[in-house]
Amino acid sequence: xxxxxTGWNVWVPLALALPLVSFVIRYLIGHRYGxxxxxxxxxxxxxxxxxATVLLVGHSxxxxxxxxxxxxxxxxxxxVGWQLSPRSVTMLWAVxxxxxxxxxxxxxxxxxxxxxxxxxxxxxxxxxxxxxxxxSSNLLVTFCCWELVGLSSYRLIGHWRERPAASAAxxxxxxxxRVGDLGxxxxxxxxxxxAGTWEISALVSMPHSDELKTAVGLCLLLAVAGKxxxxxxxxxxxxxxxxxxxxxxxxxxxxxxAAGVYLFVQLHFLFSAxxxxxxxxxxxxxxxxxxxxxxxxxxxxxxxAYSTISQLGLMVAGVAxxxxxxxxxxxxxxxxxxxxxxxxxxxxxxxxxxxGRAPQQxxxxxxxxxxxxxxxxxxxxxxxxxLAGVPFTSGFLSKEVLLSQVGNHPxxxxxxxxxxxxxxxxxxxxxxxxxAPRPAGLVTxxxxxxxxxxxxxxxxxxxxxxxxxxxxxxxSGWPVFATETLAxxxxxxxxxxxxxxxxxxxxxxxxxxxxxPSESWxxxxxxxxxxxxxxxxxxxxxxxxxxxxDQRWLDGILHAASYGYVAFSFVIGWVDRVFVDGLVSMxxxxxxxxxxxxxxxxNGKIQSYLTWGMLALLSFMVWMxxxxxxx
Amino acid sequence: xxxTHHIFVLSALxxxxxxxxxxxxxxxxxxxxxxxxxxxxxxxxLIAFNRxxxxxxxxxxxxxxxxxxxxxxxxxxxALVLRxxxxxxxxxxxxxxxxxxxx
Amino acid sequence: MAxxxxxxxxxxxxAGLLTLAMSKKxxxxxxxxxxxxxxxxxxxxxxxxxxxxxxxxxxxxxxxLVLILFGIMLTGRLSDQPMRIESRHVGMGLVVSAALFxxxxxxxxxxxxxxxxxDKPGSLRALSLSLFSEYTLAFELAGILLLVSLIAGAVMAxxxxx
Numbered sequence: 001x002x003x004x005x006t007g008w009n010v011w012v013p014l015a016l017a018l019p020l021v022s023f024v025i026r027y028l029i030g031h032r033y034g035x036x037x038x039x040x041x042x043x044x045x046x047x048x049x050x051x052a053t054v055l056l057v058g059h060s061x062x063x064x065x066x067x068x069x070x071x072x073x074x075x076x077x078x079x080v081g082w083q084l085s086p087r088s089v090t091m092l093w094a095v096x097x098x099x100x101x102x103x104x105x106x107x108x109x110x111x112x113x114x115x116x117x118x119x120x121x122x123x124x125x126x127x128x129x130x131x132x133x134x135x136s137s138n139l140l141v142t143f144c145c146w147e148l149v150g151l152s153s154y155r156l157i158g159h160w161r162e163r164p165a166a167s168a169a170x171x172x173x174x175x176x177x178r179v180g181d182l183g184x185x186x187x188x189x190x191x192x193x194x195a196g197t198w199e200i201s202a203l204v205s206m207p208h209s210d211e212l213k214t215a216v217g218l219c220l221l222l223a224v225a226g227k228x229x230x231x232x233x234x235x236x237x238x239x240x241x242x243x244x245x246x247x248x249x250x251x252x253x254x255x256x257x258a259a260g261v262y263l264f265v266q267l268h269f270l271f272s273a274x275x276x277x278x279x280x281x282x283x284x285x286x287x288x289x290x291x292x293x294x295x296x297x298x299x300x301x302x303x304x305a306y307s308t309i310s311q312l313g314l315m316v317a318g319v320a321x322x323x324x325x326x327x328x329x330x331x332x333x334x335x336x337x338x339x340x341x342x343x344x345x346x347x348x349x350x351x352x353x354x355x356g357r358a359p360q361q362x363x364x365x366x367x368x369x370x371x372x373x374x375x376x377x378x379x380x381x382x383x384x385x386x387l388a389g390v391p392f393t394s395g396f397l398s399k400e401v402l403l404s405q406v407g408n409h410p411x412x413x414x415x416x417x418x419x420x421x422x423x424x425x426x427x428x429x430x431x432x433x434x435x436a437p438r439p440a441g442l443v444t445x446x447x448x449x450x451x452x453x454x455x456x457x458x459x460x461x462x463x464x465x466x467x468x469x470x471x472x473x474x475x476s477g478w479p480v481f482a483t484e485t486l487a488x489x490x491x492x493x494x495x496x497x498x499x500x501x502x503x504x505x506x507x508x509x510x511x512x513x514x515x516x517p518s519e520s521w522x523x524x525x526x527x528x529x530x531x532x533x534x535x536x537x538x539x540x541x542x543x544x545x546x547x548x549x550d551q552r553w554l555d556g557i558l559h560a561a562s563y564g565y566v567a568f569s570f571v572i573g574w575v576d577r578v579f580v581d582g583l584v585s586m587x588x589x590x591x592x593x594x595x596x597x598x599x600x601x602x603n604g605k606i607q608s609y610l611t612w613g614m615l616a617l618l619s620f621m622v623w624m625x626x627x628x629x630x631x
Numbered sequence: 632x633x634x635t636h637h638i639f640v641l642s643a644l645x646x647x648x649x650x651x652x653x654x655x656x657x658x659x660x661x662x663x664x665x666x667x668x669x670x671x672x673x674x675x676x677l678i679a680f681n682r683x684x685x686x687x688x689x690x691x692x693x694x695x696x697x698x699x700x701x702x703x704x705x706x707x708x709x710a711l712v713l714r715x716x717x718x719x720x721x722x723x724x725x726x727x728x729x730x731x732x733x734x
Numbered sequence: 735m736a737x738x739x740x741x742x743x744x745x746x747x748x749a750g751l752l753t754l755a756m757s758k759k760x761x762x763x764x765x766x767x768x769x770x771x772x773x774x775x776x777x778x779x780x781x782x783x784x785x786x787x788x789x790x791x792x793x794x795x796x797x798x799l800v801l802i803l804f805g806i807m808l809t810g811r812l813s814d815q816p817m818r819i820e821s822r823h824v825g826m827g828l829v830v831s832a833a834l835f836x837x838x839x840x841x842x843x844x845x846x847x848x849x850x851x852x853d854k855p856g857s858l859r860a861l862s863l864s865l866f867s868e869y870t871l872a873f874e875l876a877g878i879l880l881l882v883s884l885i886a887g888a889v890m891a892x893x894x895x896x
Contacts, residue, residue, distance in 0.1 A: 604728025607662075607822070611654050614830050618837060625841040632853075633740045633780065636846045640839055641744060641777075645770075647835035648751045655827035657820045660805045664754060664767045667798060671774055674790075678783045685854035688861050691783050692869050695861070698786075698793050699876045703883035705798045709805040710890035717893075722809045725822065 009066045012082050015051035015092070016131045018044045019099070022124035026117045034117045038110070041120035042103040045096070045127065052096040052131075056089050065137050065201055076196075083137035083200060087328060091134045091262060094332055095255050098339050099127040101454035102250040105343055108450035109246055109350065119159055123250070126152035130255050134262065139191065139198040142263070143184055146227070149259060150177045153251050157243035169239040176236040180226015180260075187219035191270075200266065210272050217275025220267060221282065228260030228312045231286045232530075237309055238293070241301040245346030248301060253308050253338035258331050261315045265324040265331070280320035284415050286313025291422035295429065299361050300345050303430055307387065307423070308338055314402070314419060321412050322405030330398040333462075337386035337395055340458030344380040347451050348373065348434075351444045363430065368438020376447055379459040381431060386462035388427040388501070389420055389494055393463055396494070404490040417497055424501030429509045638679040645672035659712045659722045663705060670701045736780055743780070746773035758818050760806050764799065771795045785858045 022044040026037055067081025082088075103123060110116045129152055133145035151174075158170030188198065194212045195203060208216075224230065229237040240252055251257070264279070271279065290310030297303045311334050319327030351373055352366055353359040360366065370377050386395035399420060406412045601612060645668055652665030674694045681690025716722050746769055753766030771794045778787040821827075865873055 602731055604731025605725050607654055607724055611823070611826055611830060614650065614654070614834070618830065618833055622837055622841070625837070629841065632851060633737055635849050635851055636843060637740075637744075638777075638781075639843055639846050641747065643835050643838040643843075644751070645747070646838070647831040648755055650834060651827045651831040652755055654830060655821045655824055657822055658760060660760065660802060660809060661763055661819055663802060663805070664763060667767065667794070667802075668751075668754070668770065671771065671794070674786075675774060675777065678778055678781055678786060681783070682781060682851035682854055683849060685852045688857055688864050691786055691857055691861055692864055692872075694783075694786055695789065695865065696869075696872060696876055698789055699880060702793055702797060703879050705801055706883050706887040707890070709801050710887040712805055713808055714890050716809045 009064075011051045011055050012066070012084065012135060015048050015055065015096070016128055016135075018048035018051070019124040019127035019131070023121045023128065026121035029117070037117040038103075038107045038120050041124050042100070042107060045100050045103050045124065048127070048131075049096040049100045052089075052093045055084065056093040059084050059089055063201075067137060067199075078140055078198065079138060080141050081137045082135035084135065087265070088135050090332070091328075092131055094335050095130050095134060096127065098254045098335060098458075099123070099130075099250060101339070101457055102246045102343070105249075105346075105451050105454040106244075106246045108448040109346060110244065111448075115159065115161075119156070119244070122152050122155045122159075123247075126156065126251065126256075130259065133259055137200055139188060139200065139203075143181075143188060146184065146223075146259065146263075147181065149256050150174060150181070150227075153177075153240075153256055156247040156251060157240045159244055159247065160242075163242065165239075166242040169236070169242040173236040173240050176233050177226050179233060180223045183219040183222025183226065187216045187223065190216050190219065204269060208270065213270055213272035214274050217271035218278060220263065220270065221275060221279050224260040224264050224279075224316065225282060226260070227263075228257045228316065229286075229309050230260075230282050230313060230316060231289055234286060234289065234309050238297075238302045238305040241299070241305050245301065245342055245349070248305070249339045249342035249346070252305065253342050254335035257308065257312055258315075258335060261312060261319065261327060261331050264316060264319050265328045268319060268324040271320075276320045280317050280412070283313045283315070283317030283320060284419075286310070287317065287415075287419040288422065289313075291419065291426060294426040295422075298363055300349065300363050300366060300430075301342075301361055303363070303426065304338070304341055304345060307341075307426065308334075310419070310423065311338070311387070314416070317412075317416070318402045318405075321409070321416075322402050326398075326401045326405050329401050333386065333394040333398040336458055336461035337383040337393075340379065340383035340455060340462055341387065343451070343455045343458060344376055344383065347376050347447045347455060348380070350451070351376075351447050354443070363433040365439070367434060367436035369444065370435055371438060372444050373447055376452060376455060377434065379452075379455045380434070382459040383462045384427045384431055388424040389498055391491070391495060395462065396491075399494055400490050403494060404487045407487055407490060417493060420494060421497045421501050424498045425505050428502045428505030432505060432509050635679060635683065638675065642672045642675040642679070645669070645675065657723050657725060659715070659724055660709075662724060663708050663712065666708070667701065667705065670697060670704075673697060740777060740780055743773040743776045746770075746776075760810070760819055763819060764802055764806060767802070768795060768799050771799065782854050783857055785861050 022041040025040055025044075029037055029040075063083065063085040065081060065083045067079040069077045070080040071078055103120070106119070106123070110119055113119075126149065129145045129148035133142055133149060136142045136145060154170045154174040157173055158167045160166045190212060191198060191203065195206055195208065197203065197206075225233045237252055237257070241248055287310050290306045290308070290313055293306035294303050294310060297306060311330070315327045315330050315334070318330055348366055348369055349359050349361055351369060382393070386393035389396045389399045403413065403416055403420075406416060601608070649665045649668030649672060652668065653662055656662060656665065674697050677690045677694045677697065681688065684690075712722065715727060719727050721727070750766040750769030750773065754763045754770065755766075757763050757766065771790065775787045775790040775795070778784075778790055
């Protein structure tokens, strides 16, 4: 239902513009005052967060759209605008909250580093782009924001320019995202040609044919896979951990990778049953691939990355199999607890690492921090519990929603249950490694409080109050959730699986083995080589071939043309010399010859003068007499 | 009666030979001789055609004056030839060609 | 009778002309000229122009020719040999003069074929009268011209380096 909310329309551009301003500020403030940029950026983002909160509180019901014409192609007008629905308002608020917390955390994390101005600028830009993506009402604008989000992700992953691994990871992320963007573009083309519009509100109300839905659905699925790290486009996410940890928290846990799932949720109505089936398969495969990766890794950030992949797969499968609302619920919960996990991990790594040396990210060497950094470790454990689905956490609630909605299909239910078992397994493993006794000679630094505060807030959000006022149902939760009852037997199944997983982890990892299964089981290594053979090598060969063609044929043609031109100019020169100059010199020769001829008459000899004179007179006489005779 | 036509032919002959001498000979004095021939041819014509208009003597009077002028001209001409001969040490007209085109 | 004499004088003229045109020695050429002049005087007499005949003899044959002889003498002193007359471009001269002769004879001559001359009286008295009455001015001018040419000739022929 449409609510007359013209007054709210001013908050949206304000909320979007404030982070953008913080992006621009960086270029206005000189180098000397660079220390003010982090504070200024955080201040702007705080203001933006306030706008988002106002929107959330005031506009939590109903849908309203606002659009301005942007450009027109003939008779069609493309407009830019936003759509305020409970879902978009909630997502916007979540994005801004996590972004604000990451800003605050980064003030402490990036203190003393060079290039912080650049970092905060791009954080602001990312927030602006993500906000635009969330509230946009026109798919073209969504696509533009999609690309901008990818761009800022590239800049942020590669923030440490001096590390080649970071730049390579940033490029890889960008390129894999491009593959997904291809799907988005093709879907846009399909929609324009068949439906004639890109406005989401218009598309919702139109009927679409099944073929169109299948086509559009598959293309959008490709986009989702690229952005949200679904199989097989998932190997960029672990490598993206080369960027700063707050970036990983914001982008690769909570928001950017969630953009794909968000798009899926928004455009669920454009997917046919076949497309949804494919999406479910992709999502389920991703769940297990990610989970297996999390089990085999020893790098803390990589474990969290694979965990993100697994959870994203779960979200996609949830949207495809259960309902968009279920997937969205899990998206929100995951945003909070994964961001919390990443930020905590960053804090713990920061505590153990020494300045000047590579940061210590191996969980085998991160143990024993319980005694020195208890608060942070507790926050970590709360977030991990939410990930695993321990009751009284938001993760438990969202998993219940998912499982209960697929409760009718035994196969899907079984697969999802197995995934939650896997999740609890690797979560328990992680916690166990972390709680190992402290090795001797471990030197740790204290964690600055500015980094602890956001972590604390996030871990609070990971508890059940993040989603609803009751720990057991969503009915008193945020308005965005569909109110439905959850089957109680699902809760028992999930808790049982949780206990099973913890027990299994205890048995397997009690002694904290130093080695795990070989890394060759991790699919991303051979996925990389597959992509290389499928895409990279042919592309290189094609480019080499075109270069050859260009050099030999095109340049050859140009050379031949230039030679021909030069030869032609020689011919022209010859013609000019021989004919034109010849004509001129012929004239002069004639004149000279004539002159010489007449000059020869003036030879100073009077008798020759007389002779010629007489001849002239004679001819005159003859002519005169002839005239006279014949008159 | 002497036919006028024959006299005319005679004077034409005198004229032609005079011209021939004038154009051909390589001696300045001989050129003067040719010139005299031409003048005499004119005189002959004048006197001959006076017969056709017997009431007046215009032709003969003119012939007198022609003779006078011829004398003057011969005198000056010889004087010139002598002068030129003294300067150029030659009486060959072809070699007195200082007035030709300098190229 | 008159025609017979006329053709005789014509023969003399022709001979003189030939000598003048073709001889190599300059004296012979001068003598040829003399023959022509004398024969012309005779023709004038036949044409009842006695005064003119006499003037011709006195002035031309006696004056001009002598002048020419003096000229020959004065310009021939470089060598003891009498000067030889050479001819140049004889062909061209022949062509031009023959063309002139033919033109006159062919185009102009026929006009006089049917002209009949009248017999006119002797001209001495009439000529003198007309010289002093009708042509007095011309006569005077002719005198001046003679004077001028006399002076001119004398000046130019003098050996002063002026």
